[in-house]
Amino acid sequence: MRRRHRWRSRRGEPRRRAALALAAAGAVALGCGMLSCVLGGDGGRAELWELPRALRGAPLVRVALREGVAALTVAVHGPYAVFDERGGEPVARGAALAPTQLRAEKSGLAFGRYLFRPGFVRVVPERSGTLELEGTRYRGELVVLWRSGQELLAINRVDLESYVAGVIGNEMPLSWPEAALRAQAIAARSYALYQVQARRRAPYDVTDGASSQVYRGLSQETERARAAVHSTLGVVLSWRGRLFPAFFHSTCGGETIPAAWVFGGPDIPPLGGGPCGFCEASRHYQWEVELSKDEVAAALAGRGVVPPLVSVAVRERGPGAHVALVEVTHAGGRLRLSGAALRRALGTSVLRSSRFEVEDAGERLRWRGAGWGHAVGMCQFGARGMAERGYGTREILQRYYPGAELVALYPAPASTLADGARAALLAGRSPH
Numbered sequence: 001m002r003r004r005h006r007w008r009s010r011r012g013e014p015r016r017r018a019a020l021a022l023a024a025a026g027a028v029a030l031g032c033g034m035l036s037c038v039l040g041g042d043g044g045r046a047e048l049w050e051l052p053r054a055l056r057g058a059p060l061v062r063v064a065l066r067e068g069v070a071a072l073t074v075a076v077h078g079p080y081a082v083f084d085e086r087g088g089e090p091v092a093r094g095a096a097l098a099p100t101q102l103r104a105e106k107s108g109l110a111f112g113r114y115l116f117r118p119g120f121v122r123v124v125p126e127r128s129g130t131l132e133l134e135g136t137r138y139r140g141e142l143v144v145l146w147r148s149g150q151e152l153l154a155i156n157r158v159d160l161e162s163y164v165a166g167v168i169g170n171e172m173p174l175s176w177p178e179a180a181l182r183a184q185a186i187a188a189r190s191y192a193l194y195q196v197q198a199r200r201r202a203p204y205d206v207t208d209g210a211s212s213q214v215y216r217g218l219s220q221e222t223e224r225a226r227a228a229v230h231s232t233l234g235v236v237l238s239w240r241g242r243l244f245p246a247f248f249h250s251t252c253g254g255e256t257i258p259a260a261w262v263f264g265g266p267d268i269p270p271l272g273g274g275p276c277g278f279c280e281a282s283r284h285y286q287w288e289v290e291l292s293k294d295e296v297a298a299a300l301a302g303r304g305v306v307p308p309l310v311s312v313a314v315r316e317r318g319p320g321a322h323v324a325l326v327e328v329t330h331a332g333g334r335l336r337l338s339g340a341a342l343r344r345a346l347g348t349s350v351l352r353s354s355r356f357e358v359e360d361a362g363e364r365l366r367w368r369g370a371g372w373g374h375a376v377g378m379c380q381f382g383a384r385g386m387a388e389r390g391y392g393t394r395e396i397l398q399r400y401y402p403g404a405e406l407v408a409l410y411p412a413p414a415s416t417l418a419d420g421a422r423a424a425l426l427a428g429r430s431p432h
């Protein structure tokens with residue numbers, strides 16, 4: 001449900017500009033109904049979920065690692081057992097599993113010398129972190145579902161804390177200050193748990209890519225990542241006792257904007273947007289890019305744009321001067337589309353945000369913009385900027401999710417409580 005764009009891409013390094021005056025005119029809140037049409041949101045149907053109660057430990061997250069593939073290679077570097085959908089006794093077990101192919105066949109799922117009739121197979125390692133799928137190590141277990149003679153769906157069932165440890169290093173450089181990493185851990189945990197609640201009837205909760213949160217198992221699980229997870233163990237953001245999707249993005253460019261405006265919901269204060277003022281150091285704070293009119297016409301050919309392209313004009317702006325409506329005039333007529341739809345068509349790392357101006361430079365169009373990503377929720381570069389100025393995790397989260405509360409959903413083991421970091425964070429006396 002998210003379309004985020006992270007700090008990691010180095011493509012199209014923008015030229016820093018001293019000043020960028022974006023038109024503030026037209027920065028009027030528009031109706032959600034109209035925007036949900038224009039922006040492809042969910043029309044305000046996004047729900048908030050009750051916080052899960054009486055959890056004794058981290059719940060499981062189902063992460064889709066591969067979908068629609070015909071074959072996969074799995075290995076286990078230690079004792080393991082394999083179960084079919086009937087459960088009960090394992091159909092196979094061993095001291096270790098050498099790399100073995102799982103293949104979709106017409107009559108079922110081929111796994112080594114076994115053929116599982118349409119259904120699923122579960123590979124359960126005895127020790128955490130010994131599972132390997134396609135060369136990447138994971139904690140938890142693997143479930144592979146047979147979808148058709150050509151399609152498998154591979155799901156990692158992993159506890160929420162291990163999942164977050166496998167996410168934060170892919171969503172934020174682990175060299176960033178601790179307070180920012182902790183804020184990221186809490187946002188990632190909250191977002192995932194929201195999906196766990198919202199997708200109970202779906203075959204999985206999140207994917208491992210940018211449409212959810214980037215998760216790469218053990219590959220980015222360093223000591224710093226684990227420390228950020230352990231010191232915030234079980235802590236999520238909530239609003240009036242409910243879970244909300246804690247969106248985040250690379251750089252807001254000055255202010256964050258309402259989730260309701262971008263995604264159609266939820267329309268609550270923690271996702272209502274506000275001033276940032278801490279992300280100027282981001283290379284995406286202001287950017288400029290030039291595209292030929294032919295390139296723009298080609299990118300919009302699927303929407304009926306016929307070359308030559310005559311002009312691109314911003315018609316309406318929304319919160320934070322983000323573009324609500326663009327009009328493209330071409331040889332075949334006029335196309336009106338949202339700023340977000342234009343970004344998707346041109347490439348979200350080309351047009352880095354929907355806060356932009358466009359200027360006609362003859363054969364070419366010159367775009368000047370601010371920020372990278374959808375600008376909803378936590379601004380990651382802003383979180384870093386705050387941490388560098390001495391603000392703590394709680395203050396960072398209060399700025400980007402105003403009014404949200406921090407709640408610990410389950411008890412932490414004594415070893416985790418030893419440094420008192422979580423208790424201090426919850427009590428609001430954490431230095432970080």
Ligand SMILES: [Zn+2]
Nearest residue numbers: 252276279379
């Ligand atoms: Zn910002």
